[in-house]
Amino acid sequence: xxxxxxxxxSGERPVGVAIVDDHPVVVDGVRAWLATEPRxxxxxxxDDPDEVLRSAPDADVVLLDLRLHGRMVLDxxxxxxxxxxxxxxxSEHSDPETMLAALDAGAVAFLAKHEGREHCVATxxxxxxxxxxxxxxxxxxxxxxxxxxxxxxxxxxxxxxLLWFQSMSKASVARRMRISEHTxxxxxxxxxxxxxxxxxxxxxxxxxxxxxxxxxxxxxxxIGIYRSQARYDRPTP
Amino acid sequence: xxxxxxAATPSPLHxxxxxxxxxxxxxxxxxxxxxxAPPVEVPxxxxAPVRAAVGxxxxxxxxxxxxxxxxxxxxxxxxxxxxxxLPAVLAGHAGLAAPGVVLAAWALVxxxxxxxxxxxxxxxxxxxxxxxxxxxxVDVTVFAAVGGTQLFTAANWVWSTLGWFFVLALWGRRVVGxxxxxxxxxxxxxxxxxxxxxxxxxxxxxxxMYVYGTVSLPIAAFAGSAVIAALARQRAxxxxxxxxxxxxxDAAERARRDRRERLAxxxxxxxxxxxxxxxxxxxxxxxxxxxxxxxxxxxxxxxIAESDDVPDPLLHELRAAADLAERNGVPxxxxxxxxxxxxxxxxxxRLAEPLTATLADARGWARLTVVSAPDxxxxxLVTPDRDGPDATxxxxxxxxxxxxxxxxxxxxxxxxxxxxARWRR
Numbered sequence: 040x041x042x043x044x045x046x047x048x049s050g051e052r053p054v055g056v057a058i059v060d061d062h063p064v065v066v067d068g069v070r071a072w073l074a075t076e077p078r079x080x081x082x083x084x085x086d087d088p089d090e091v092l093r094s095a096p097d098a099d100v101v102l103l104d105l106r107l108h109g110r111m112v113l114d115x116x117x118x119x120x121x122x123x124x125x126x127x128x129x130s131e132h133s134d135p136e137t138m139l140a141a142l143d144a145g146a147v148a149f150l151a152k153h154e155g156r157e158h159c160v161a162t163x164x165x166x167x168x169x170x171x172x173x174x175x176x177x178x179x180x181x182x183x184x185x186x187x188x189x190x191x192x193x194x195x196x197x198x199x200x201l202l203w204f205q206s207m208s209k210a211s212v213a214r215r216m217r218i219s220e221h222t223x224x225x226x227x228x229x230x231x232x233x234x235x236x237x238x239x240x241x242x243x244x245x246x247x248x249x250x251x252x253x254x255x256x257x258x259x260x261x262i263g264i265y266r267s268q269a270r271y272d273r274p275t276p
Numbered sequence: 277x278x279x280x281x282x283a284a285t286p287s288p289l290h291x292x293x294x295x296x297x298x299x300x301x302x303x304x305x306x307x308x309x310x311x312x313a314p315p316v317e318v319p320x321x322x323x324a325p326v327r328a329a330v331g332x333x334x335x336x337x338x339x340x341x342x343x344x345x346x347x348x349x350x351x352x353x354x355x356x357x358x359x360x361x362l363p364a365v366l367a368g369h370a371g372l373a374a375p376g377v378v379l380a381a382w383a384l385v386x387x388x389x390x391x392x393x394x395x396x397x398x399x400x401x402x403x404x405x406x407x408x409x410x411x412x413x414v415d416v417t418v419f420a421a422v423g424g425t426q427l428f429t430a431a432n433w434v435w436s437t438l439g440w441f442f443v444l445a446l447w448g449r450r451v452v453g454x455x456x457x458x459x460x461x462x463x464x465x466x467x468x469x470x471x472x473x474x475x476x477x478x479x480x481x482x483x484x485m486y487v488y489g490t491v492s493l494p495i496a497a498f499a500g501s502a503v504i505a506a507l508a509r510q511r512a513x514x515x516x517x518x519x520x521x522x523x524x525x526d527a528a529e530r531a532r533r534d535r536r537e538r539l540a541x542x543x544x545x546x547x548x549x550x551x552x553x554x555x556x557x558x559x560x561x562x563x564x565x566x567x568x569x570x571x572x573x574x575x576x577x578x579x580i581a582e583s584d585d586v587p588d589p590l591l592h593e594l595r596a597a598a599d600l601a602e603r604n605g606v607p608x609x610x611x612x613x614x615x616x617x618x619x620x621x622x623x624x625x626r627l628a629e630p631l632t633a634t635l636a637d638a639r640g641w642a643r644l645t646v647v648s649a650p651d652x653x654x655x656x657l658v659t660p661d662r663d664g665p666d667a668t669x670x671x672x673x674x675x676x677x678x679x680x681x682x683x684x685x686x687x688x689x690x691x692x693x694x695x696x697a698r699w700r701r
Contacts (some may be wrong), residue, residue: 116653131580135613135614153573154575176611179611179613179645179647180612180613182647183613183614183647183649185614185649200646201654204613204644204645204647205654205656205658205694205696206321206646206656206658206692206694207643207658208658208691208692209687211385211689211691211692211694214689215687215694252289
């Protein structure tokens with residue numbers, strides 16, 4: 040269903056992943072998903088984030104179930120993100136408020152548990168290189184963000200998010216908007232980068248932002264000012 | 277005063293009864309238009325219409341109760357004017373300084389009184405302050421025309437009668453205005469008393485008594501009617517709000533019951549698949565088993581995603597359509613973001629109907645999404661594109677015309693069929 044081009048990896052070493060979930064069956068399932076991708080290797084699994092990271096201090100990406108033992112672990116998420124851990128939250132709680140709260144807390148990406156293998160692999164690979172990946176459910180949460188202090192998105196960015204959320208096919212969005220798939224992805228990713236300014240600062244957010252500037256996804260002068268994006272509303276080459 | 281009370285008291289009772297009307301009527305209105313709706317249905321109640329109805333009812337009650345008070349005030353003024361003032365003027369005719377002027381003023385006030393009363397009952401009162409000015413002019417004229425001997429008799433009709441016409445002139449305004457007018461009235465009288473040299477202690481005592489007698493009753497009637505109207509309004513609003521809350525609670529309870537039943541149904545289906553898998557009766561590799569699992573999962577997800585207490589009419593229609601289409605074995609994802617604002621029925625229909633029609637035709641899988649903001653609602657349906665002679669154009673129910681408020685879009689690109697309806701305020 041067109042999960043989009045997967046970010047290329049720098050170096051030979053596969054991306055180390057730590058999985059934190061309190062349901063062994065889910066851990067096994069996600070491990071099986073990730074095993075199909077040679078660029079990924081699962082270093083540790085468990086139901087306690089601290090223990091898992093003690094046994095795999097070099098993990099590049101942490102896949103974190105947002106609900107552990109009946110408790111939402113947004114505070115743990117903030118702590119890990121502040122420490123520079125790239126956390127991909129995956130949860131069955133795919134209501135918009137929870138997703139946006141996870142982004143605010145510094146999660147690199149949010150994945151709804153039902154979104155499947157393709158999105159999971161793409162998200163983890165993108166996260167490892169500090170690049171954004173926006174699965175459809177998250178796109179929906181962003182486009183419907185009702186908060187008054189939400190980042191200001193351009194019309195094109197909003198439309199791309201909306202259509203991606205609706206169709207789950209970047210090819211179809213591209214046809215509909217009469218632009219290339221690459222440009223669709225840029226609009227979506229740019230919207231995501233604007234969210235690095237929402238909530239408290241975190242090392243992971245800074246890393247996403249820095250990589251986005253490096254990749255030419257957004258211009259340095261766009262950072263910090265979200266009032267008028269209209270004149271930058273052109274995809275970068 | 278009792279006239280006010282009698283006229284006003286029954287109104288809240290009578291008017292509170294139709295309060296059930298709008299609240300109860302809201303229930304059947306928003307039923308889904310899908311003909312073959314699922315067996316259990318939740319009639320949704322829009323919250324905003326109920327609130328609006330409460331306001332309207334309160335206003336209606338206030339109007340009804342105020343009308344009673346108006347009739348009473350008009351009756352008092354005109355009855356006093358004809359039954360007390362006129363005979364007195366005619367009887368004391370001979371002693372008046374300028375009887376013609378006094379009678380003409382009486383006639384003028386009678387005409388003004390009738391006119392004011394009629395306009396007041398039709399909710400188009402005469403301009404208050406010009407009318408009050410005219411009445412004060414009449415006041416001065418009559419005090420001047422009665423002469424010193426008739427000053428304290430009933431033939432000086434303005435003293436006792438005019439206060440009631442002030443009440444009519446200033447109806448519905450703040451009581452301060454009436455107090456000011458009556459004060460002016462008393463000052464004019466005082467000027468006359470002094471002017472005619474009636475300054476003996478007995479005359480001044482009479483003056484004081486007259487002032488008290490002519491001022492107290494109109495003010496009491498005026499203030500009393502305002503208080504009664506406010507009380508009636510309050511009581512009606514409370515009653516209507518209670519009924520609205522009850523209706524909302526009933527709808528919420530019905531929704532909850534309905535969800536429990538559906539949950540039991542879905543859990544049963546999911547449990548059966550799981551049991552079959554656990555006991556080895558079903559093979560996870562079997563496409564049929566996979567499909568059963570997918571169906572059960574999508575149904576569970578939809579139930580979990582329902583977070584509203586009282587179902588929104590649009591979401592309700594779409595859920596009903598999704599449940600219906602699912603009976604054809606199509607797993608359906610229904611994802612809603614935000615809560616739709618209250619929408620007019622025709623907008624809701626244009627948003628939901630084409631999609632529900634397309635949904636009934638869906639094969640394979642379907643993804644239904646609703647993104648709502650206060651000024652925009654976008655509903656979309658995506659299903660796999662498939663070949664077939666019937667798959668050339670939009671299905672029935674679609675008109676790609678833009679009626680200015682709801683855009684409808686229908687596309688096939690070989691990969692997916694994409695139906696979208698978008699409303700913008």
